[in-house]
Amino acid sequence: xxxxxPRPTRATYPARVKPFLLLATRADDVAADDEYAAFLRxxxxxxxxxxxxxxxxxxxxxxxxxxxxxxIVGGSPFNVTDREKTAVQRRVEAELADLVxxxxxxxxxxxxxCFGVGVLGSLPGGVVDRTFGEPPTSVRLTxxxxxxxxxxxxxxxxxxxxxxxxxxxxxxxxxGATLLVAGEACPVxxxxxxxxxxxxxxxxxxxxxxxxxxxxxxxxxxxxxxEEADALVAQARAADVGDVREVLRTFVARHAR
Numbered sequence: 001x002x003x004x005x006p007r008p009t010r011a012t013y014p015a016r017v018k019p020f021l022l023l024a025t026r027a028d029d030v031a032a033d034d035e036y037a038a039f040l041r042x043x044x045x046x047x048x049x050x051x052x053x054x055x056x057x058x059x060x061x062x063x064x065x066x067x068x069x070x071x072i073v074g075g076s077p078f079n080v081t082d083r084e085k086t087a088v089q090r091r092v093e094a095e096l097a098d099l100v101x102x103x104x105x106x107x108x109x110x111x112x113x114c115f116g117v118g119v120l121g122s123l124p125g126g127v128v129d130r131t132f133g134e135p136p137t138s139v140r141l142t143x144x145x146x147x148x149x150x151x152x153x154x155x156x157x158x159x160x161x162x163x164x165x166x167x168x169x170x171x172x173x174x175x176g177a178t179l180l181v182a183g184e185a186c187p188v189x190x191x192x193x194x195x196x197x198x199x200x201x202x203x204x205x206x207x208x209x210x211x212x213x214x215x216x217x218x219x220x221x222x223x224x225x226x227e228e229a230d231a232l233v234a235q236a237r238a239a240d241v242g243d244v245r246e247v248l249r250t251f252v253a254r255h256a257r
Contacts, residue, residue, distance in 0.1 A: 017256045018069040020045065022052045023060070023099075025076040025092055025115065031217050035074050038205040042245045043252045056088055060095040065102060070109030070196075070255045073116040075203060077218070080118040080128055081168045097122070107194040109255040111248070113203055117170050117188070120199040126174030132186040135224050136165025136215060137232040138239035141189050141202065147180035151254060152198060153190075155246040161239040162189075162202035163211055165223050169201055190247075196255070204248040208237040 022039055026032040036052050043050060050072075053060065073096070078089050085093075096119050103110045104123070112120055121128040138161045147153050170188040173179060181190035181200070190200045215229040224232055 017049055018067065019049050019051045020070050020072055020252065020256075021063075021068050022050055022072045022074060023096065024052055024054050024074050025056045025078055026054075026074070027056045027077070028217050031214055034210050034213050035205070038207070038210050039072065039074065039248070042205050043248050045252060049256075055092045055095065059091065060099065063099060063102075065106055065108045068108075069257050070111065070251070071099070071103060072251075073110075073112040073119060074205070075113060075165075076115035077221070078115065078118075079168045080122055081130055093119075104193055104197055107196050109251070110197045111204075111251045112199040113205065114164075114166055114201060116199040117166075117201045118168055120177075120191075120193065120197070121170035121174060121188075123174035123177075123193075125172070126170060126177070127172035128168055128170050130168050131171050132169040132188070133167045134164045134169075134183075134186050135228070135232060136163070136211060136218075136236075138163050138208075138236040138241055139183055139185065139202070140239075141181050141183045143181055144179050146178050146192075147190065150180050150192065152192075152247050152250050153180065154250060156243045160243040161241050162204070162244040163206040163208070163236055163241055164189075164202050165211070165214075166201060167222055170199075198251070200247065202244065204244050207241065208233055211236050 024032055040050055100119055118128050140161055143153055143158050169186050173191055177191045177193050179191050183189045189202055192198050212233045219226040219229045
């Protein structure tokens with residue numbers, strides 16, 4: 001039987017907690033708003049506690065790390081392996097690379113979901129390419145030995161389901177990274193750098209309803225064909241992805257200050 005550690009005690013966030021910053025890059029307003037709502041819903045944060053900055057609309061101002069409890073990067077239509085990039089995409093990638101270098105040096109709390117793997121996986125020693133892309137649906141994942149003792153995976157089963165959907169993935173971990181979760185089709189599903197910097201290939205904020213919404217927007221753009229969308233959503237609905245929410249909740253509970 002799969003082992004599961006006790007779920008962590010939920011924190012009561014102080015009224016004046018330093019906010020978390022969600023760095024978003026989805027140009028489609030429906031997808032962007034649905035993503036923000038999902039992160040709010042499954043983190044338990046209020047809007048004043050999870051500030052959203054849409055990088056595709058506005059350059060990132062200089063960030064003082066101490067002003068923020070932590071940083072979250074959501075999914076993106078951008079891929080670091082894209083052969084042709086707009087000026088906006090090049091700017092976004094440069095701004096995130098600068099922030100991530102500072103975050104890693106300070107070991108400041110950071111959780112990058114999906115696109116975060118491309119950002120963190122591109123650090124020295126890492127290789128991000130299109131070897132292990134996955135269609136958008138639910139997959140079965142397994143914690144590694146290091147994952148079974150990682151605090152962010154407390155309360156998550158040793159084997160669990162999560163929703164994925166990506167063209168690129170991390171094939172070789174960057175220097176100093178620890179693999180925490182693996183998948184059959186995509187070996188690198190979650191890793192950690194230092195003690196507080198994380199990337200997940202899966203979406204801890206995504207449920208089947210949001211997946212259906214995103215496929216109405218992104219089907220036919222290299223993730224899946226439009227005629228495949230209903231079957232992929234049905235497969236996601238058939239899987240219990242409730243456990244994966246604990247990754248997001250625990251990240252917030254551990255670092256809200």
